[in-house]
Every structure is written in structure tokens, then in C-alpha cells.
Amino acid sequence: MNLLSKALITLLLISLTSVSYATPEQDKETFQSFYTERFPDISKAEFGDGVYALDQDARDQWEAMNDFPPYEDDLEEGETLFNTPFTNGKSYASCFENDGENIRQHYPKFDSKRNMVVTLELAINECRTNNDEEPLPYKKGDIAKISAYMASTSEGSEINIATPTSKGELAAYEAGKQYFYSKRGQLNFSCANCHIQNVGRKARSETLSPALGHPTHFPVYRMKWESFGTLQRRFDSCNKQVRAEPLPGQSEAYRNLEYFMTYMSNGLPVNGPASRK
Template identity: 75%
Template structure:
């Protein structure tokens, strides 16, 4: 018990407790402020460019590649898929607000009827099921192309994820937050270890990106994948790197993690799809 009488330990415990109990808005403020202070020479919107906001050399290569982006064909296919009617004659547009245009920034959203987080990819598949079509595999392929096209219609719109004032929505957000800060895998790393504490530093030859802005540019074309992939596919890669077993795409855990991460990037412009190493 003596340790708790130490004033420094006592103050640290209070600080941690305050952070755990913070509202999403307070979390977001602390989160964005943390990066603004650590990278004081970088504008907030620039964090949407991920690692290319931090690494000048990598950025010049990336900008050169952006003249002919490797996802261009996939993006066109995505538009075609989006506009191709289902067998019943309906389109994807019929399932979404504003005909599916310029809505990426609002996802993931919390469905208060079902009390679950709905990601854009989940909504795409639910639209298919609603129209008597088979759902698509979640991590890559057509779903990433359709999602990429929808993201492209939101280019420049500020991320605007909302958390309804319900116990369930807050609980989903908290679960995502806890997963983000919890250590996993044999290497005993949390997402935050790399993308908060060590953001901007090197892991082998690669610069670690900031968690702020990570959700704005998905789906991404990774040179390693040679294709577009969804955010949940990227979560898999991170977990594999720390020797943890990846989870199911669109599992509650991944959806909640996406919910938390997207909320942290509220206000940052959507700039997906994008290319990454």
C-alpha cells in the first residue's frame, strides 16, 4: 500500500484514470494535440498522408508515383461495379444516403437499432444481401474496389464519425480504444506502441506512421499486396508483425477498433484510395 502514498505514483494513477474515463471528444483532443506537439512542423491535415507526412525521401518517391497511381485501374473497376445493377435491377446507390456519393467520411457509423458498428465494407455487403446477391470477401478484391470508388467521391471531405449518446455506442468506442492500447502477440506490442509512442521512428528501414490520419486513405494499394486492400486487411498485417493471430474481418473487435481510430481522425480530410509500400 505504501506505493500509493507516494505522491508521484498517486498523481500518475489519477492521470491514467482521468484518461481512461475521458469522453470521446476529450480523447480526440488529447490524441490530436499529442501529434501536433510532437510533430509541430506538420499541419493537422497533413497527417492524412500517413508516413509521407513524416518522411521527406519517401514522400518524394510517393509523389512521383502518384502521377500514375497503381490503383487507377482498380478504381475504375470499382466505379463500374458500383454502377452495375444487381439482378433485381437495383444499384448500390439505392442502399446509401446521397446515392452513395460523398459519404465515406461518415463511416464507420453506429447503428442504434442493432447496436453495432457498421463499416462501409459491411454496408456494401449488406446492400448486396438485401438485393439477393452473395456477399463479397471482405479484405480484398471487388469490395476494396467498390469501397475505393466510394472513398474517392469523398475526397477532401472532413472525417465526420459520430458516436450516438447511447451506452452501447460508447461501449463500442471504449472497446476499440482498449484494443488499440492493449499489448498483443508474442512481441508484446500494442497498436499505440508503434503508432503513438514510436510514431516517426524507424522499425527496421520503415518509418512508423502516426495513428492520426490512418483511416482517411483506405482502402489502400500496397505495393507489397500488389492490389487494393481494406483497413481490416491492414489490421491483419500489423497483428502478424507482432506475432498475434489476425481476427476475422468485420469482427466486432476490428469494427470497434476502426470506430475508435476513425473518430480520432475526425476533422481530417478523406484522401483515399492511396498507395503505400
């Protein structure tokens, strides 16, 4: 092998390594820059409004609807549930720092003792089981209402997921990243195909929303659902749309995906719960 061949192979290896092993910080910069460069008239924080940041007609309708938000009753119920003591007299507040107020922006977080990602909904259920209560079903219902109330106490606080650095954190982050960019289902679509490559374009009558800001406003009250749903419930909808089988709530793959996506939105303000079509 001559010197030129060796040099070319070395260059190729270096370029491959730089693509697959970008640090989470570098990934975040590239991810956020992609959107701010593609939509230079939209501020970073506005991406938390999803499709309503891109489509003025849809935004006008959404703002009119928000004069009387459809989720108000469920949000109040979430607050009541959050403040209702368990049978042992303790409450959700006893399980969380700052009594569970203004903490949404720190979830999901990595639990290094258990070597796993913990989402807010998982933490809510662990709070219940640690206090001898039955866990709630994931994705919708009471758990989404409680999570929505907790999110509402964080309104305006910036998403602040600690940068993955340890081996366990990086493994979870990379798994979530790979899930996001992998094509799946019979229609062979990845999350990125819709929410990065085709963001702002139409899929039938719907404008495809930016992935930047997706996690800021969940749980979301969707008119289609007529109830709150967590981010993982939305993952289910996307999977069904591409004809992939949805995963169980709080499965490792979903938690890792939520971890990756939320880290990509670091610095954006929490603006949930929100309503969507």
C-alpha cells in the same frame, strides 16, 4: 483511517477515474494534440499522408509514383462494379444516402437498432444481401475496389464520425480504444507502441506512421499486395507482424477498432484511395 489517508485515497480514485473515463471528445483532443505538438511543422490535414508527411525522401518517391497511380485500373473497376445493377435491377446507390456518393466520411457509424458498429464494407455487403446477391469476401478484391471508388467520391470531405454518447456507442468506442492500446502477440506490441510512442522512428528500414490520419486514405493500394486492401486488411498485417492471430473481416473487435481510430481522425480530409509501399 485518519483524515490524510482518506484524502489521499480520494485523490487517487479521482485521478484513476479521470484517466480511464475520459470522454471521447477529450480523447480526441489529447490524441490529435499529441501529434501536432510532436510534429509542429506538419499541419493536421497532412497526417492523412501517413509516413509521407514525416519522411521527405519517401514523400518525393511517392509523389513521383503518383504521377501514374498504380491503382487507377482497380479504381475504374470499382466504379464499374458500383454502377452495375444487381439481378433485381437495383444498385448500390439505392442502399445509401446521397446515392452512395460523398458518404465515406460518415463511416463507420453506430447502428443503435442493432447496437453495433457498421463499417462501409459491411454496409456494402448488407446492400448486396438485401438485394439477393451473395456477399463479397472481406478485406480485398471487389469489396475493396467498390469501397475505394466510394472513398474517391468523398475526397476532401472531412471525416465526421458522430461523437459516441449513448451506452452502446460508448461501449463500442471503449472496446476499440482498449484494443488499440493493448499489447498483443508474441512480440507484445500494441498499435500505440508503434504508431504513438515510436511514431516517426524506424522499425528496421521502415518509418513508423502516425495513427492520426490512418483511416483517411483507405482502401489503400499497397505495392506489397499489388491490389487494394481495406483498413481491416491492414490490421491483419500489423497483427501478423507482432505475431498475433488476425481476426476475421468485420469481426466485432475489428469494427470497434475502426470506429475508435476513425473517430480519432475526425476533422481530417478523406484523401483515399491512396498508394503505399
